[in-house]
Amino acid sequence: MAESPIISSMVLEPPDQEDKKNSWDLFPWKDFPGYTQSQRCASTSSWIWQFGYDIEKSDDDTKRRWVCKVCVDSRRPNPHSAASSGTQNAGIHLWNDHKVCDPSGRRKPPSKAKEKTPSRNIAEMMKLNTRDAREQQIANQIIGRFDRLVFQRLVVSWIINSNSFFRQSEDPYLRAAFEYLNPLVKTTEAHITHNTVRRRILQVYEENKAEIKRVLPSRTT
Template identity: 30%
Template sequence: MAQSTNANCRAIPSITPSTISSDLDAPPSFDPSDTNREVTIDTSSSVDYTGYEGIDWNRLSGYCIRKQRRRPRTGWVWEHGFDIEKDGSGRRFWLCKDCHGKKATITHMYDAASTSQANGHMEDVHRINRDGPMSPQRKKQRTLFDMADLDCRRPKDQAVMNAFIASFDPVRF
């Protein structure tokens, strides 16, 4: 069935039969003895490789690029990881780009059903959170006053602190 276009530029089916011949009407020819025929498969339109640069698939046996996305990836952690899936299962995983690029001995791959594990990995290992690089964290050494919850701004607590300090004998310690 041919199509015609009206003034509104909409395609309207016409009742006039098409006279253009099609290869679909003829059965395909197949010669099993012809093994020298070159086959070309166009995958450029079926899978988008953007964002998968630098991934070493030889180290990820059984995994592939995520084929379908039901929802867009919106979390900040996806900027730092690859969206991959287990072949055939459709199970989705987050793979750390930095660890994979550095060829870490442990594969830093987490189930992508929830990104909390990936968030924790980025914070603990790479010191990055949703706001960007985190400042180096030093553990504050707790003092006896911290443990006793004494505050020098309260007069009674200040008196107790002074008594502790005055009673300290380094020789006895």
């Protein structure tokens, strides 16, 4: 399956990283010793995560917490936090304290998010003591530098450029190599299946169909 370089370049284009980076600038880490940015992608579909930070205990990533962004942005002492599975409590806080509700208007009160069984934590793997401010900062820098979506786009782009089978993304040795280079590939569940690869390529094709049809004839003449 030969693919146009146009698709590859569009898959490779990363999202804007500045907003992601700046969103943590105000976070009061001193109020949450032993915590880091969450490495998990689960349980963030509820609307309340638009208004909260996702953190986890470095030595036990089953202990994830939602921390109110509105409290943090307004410099409120002791910002409200709740267990990640207790999103209904977070929704009640947002309404009672900030008059913020589900922007879509579909959920009143918000539904409870479902927790997934987590895997080993990056801070634990690197033997970082996140109760120490310096090591907590190091853990957050490591986590913050890895973007799950960018990694997945790079894998898809590699498959396109090398004209590889979609199932190459599921090769256990390739996955082991990715995890060896960066354990966050595993802890953030960043691996993709052949179905995901196919869906991403078709999505890029549909989004850029007109441009691809315009360019391809000129390359065959």
